[in-house]
Amino acid sequence: MAACTPKAxxxxxxxxxxxxxxxxxxxxxxLVQKSMYEDIDSSVHIYAPDTPDLDLHMAKIEQYNSREEKPTSWNSEIYEGNDYLEKMLEEKAGNVVVLAGSNLKKTEYIAKSVDAGFNVLADKPMAINAEDYELLKQAFATAKEKGVLLYDIMTERSEITTILQKELSQDAELFGELEVGTPENPAVTKESVHHFFKYVSGSPLIRPSWFFDTKQQGEGIVDVTTHLIDLTFWECFPETVINPEDVSLVAARRWPTVLTPSDFEKVTGQTEFPDFLQSSINEGNLETYANGEIIYTINGHHAKVSVIWNYQAPEGTGDTHYSIMRGTKANLVIKQGAEQGYKPTLYIKPVTEISDEEAQAAIDNLLSTYDGLTLEKSENGWKVVIPAKYDIGHEAHFAQVMERFIEYYKNGNMPAWEVPNMLTKYGLSTKALQMASE
Incomplete structure (x- = not known):
């Protein structure tokens, strides 16, 4: 049990x-506390029930505080009890609520926190079904009324190959215009492959058993896909409001990942499947609907996003990402397979005649912001060689999201496109779940 510190x-x-x-x-x-921030007080109030989840959380905070290189100095003040939510709302010990946990209650937590006047920084997804989405819409309306921020943690906007893919897609001389595409050959495709068993901050990740319950975690089609949908909006139409009428759902499907009892024990530490998972047991194995695919249009351009969850990556590999933006002059492709050493790598693949000089000119345009970029001849095009200093890793992206949130907090608002695009994103994902489940 985590130690309790009296509230100051x-x-x-x-x-x-x-x-x-x-x-x-x-x-x-x-992970949002893996770094310290000048604008964030070092004391953090934690409200939680008495569960192993709290112990795992505190172990990570202690790991950051006690590490040799750049240790953090967080002071955790913990309230632990069944009335944790009521206590948080009553005591008002802070001004920003961080939410990352079971998605069964997350939208309720968001709505009650905003209603009480708190700003909220929430991990994705903010909503995992149509009912939650309706509550989320009301929460955004309340946030606007009360003048507080409600923001989700979109780390993938900070990944350097994605940033450069976006920037190069805005170069009409190199990329041309975004293709319209078709459902079979979309203008934009993004696929994300994840693994239940992995290492985080150097230690094996122990996942709570509820993570495999789609009623609590949400199905894959409404979870990781929110990152991918977000990127299609953010890259294809930067700083542009995307309303629900600008998006049209074309198709959606879902399928399960199968875990054996030994798989489940290795990733959760539990020797038996809990009662709430019994309805998902088939022939002694767990079937969890972690995989999904959505095809839709944005402003008439076809996009496809898909998420796949395997149990464990082969030795020496990890999570992977594939992305292509198809332009009338060139395609911008991100690969992360064996050929790339499982590191995201960006390629420029021309579909019309593009000279080395024209490709280099596009890179030169980025050098004032991203110094050290070079081009390397590759099959059917060029590989964008990115200096190692920009490859800071997924965990460091949480600090970058926090820095964005701090800026929004200090300004007292967010860019005009953020809120409508979040609402459209979750409207699309929850509607896709409905379609895939029919």
Whole structure:
């Protein structure tokens, strides 16, 4: 059991962010604290039930505080009890609530936190079904009324190959215009492959058993796909409002990942499947609907996003990402397979005559922001060679999201496109679940 520290009355007249972590159940709740921030107070109030999830969360915070290189100095003040939500709402010990845990209650947590006047930084997904989506819409309306921020953690916008794919797609001389595409050959395709068993911050990741219950975690089609949908909006139509009428759902499907009892034990530490998973047991194995595919249009351009969850990556490999943006002059492709050493790698593949000089000119346009970029001849085009300093890793992207949130908090608002695009994104994913389940 995590140790409880008596709550100290907070002085929030310093214009700093004072964090509250509510019911942490996913390691992303800890990753936002892997770094320290000048604008965030070092004391963090944690409200949670008495569960192993809290112990796992505190172990990660302690790991960050005690590491040799750049240790953090977080002071955790914990309230542990069944009335944790009521206590948080009553005590108002901070001004920003961080949410990363079971998605069964997440939308309710969002709505109640915003209604109480808290800003909210929430891990994806904010909604896992149509009912949650309706509550989320109301939460955004309340946030606007109360003048607080409601924002989701979109780490993939910080990945360097994705950033450069976006930037190069805006270069009409190199890329041309985004193709319209078809359902069979979309203009944009993004596929993400994940693994239940992995290492995080150097240690094997122990996942809570509820992570495999789609009623609590949500199906794959409404979970990781939110990152991919977000990227299609963000890359194809930068800083542009995407309303629900700008998006049309074409097709959606889902399928399960099968885990044996030994697989389940290795990733959760539990020797038996809990009762709430019994309805998903088939011939002694667990079937969890972690995989999904969505085909849709954005402003008339076809896009496809898909997420695949395997149990464990082969030795020496890891999570992978594939992405292509098809232009009238060139395709921009991100691969992350064996050929790339499982590192995201960006390629420019011309579909019309493009000279070396024209390709180099596009890279030169980026050098003022991303120095050190070079081009290397590759099969059917060029590989964009990116200096190692930009490859900071997925975990470091959480600090970059937090820095964006801090900027929004200090400004008192977000860019005009953020909220409508979040609403459209979750409307699309939850509608896709309905279609795939029919």
């Amino acid at each position: 009355t907070e002085d929030m007249t310093d214009n700093k962010i004072h964090l509250i972590t509510l019911d942490p159940g996913h390691f992303h709740a800890a």
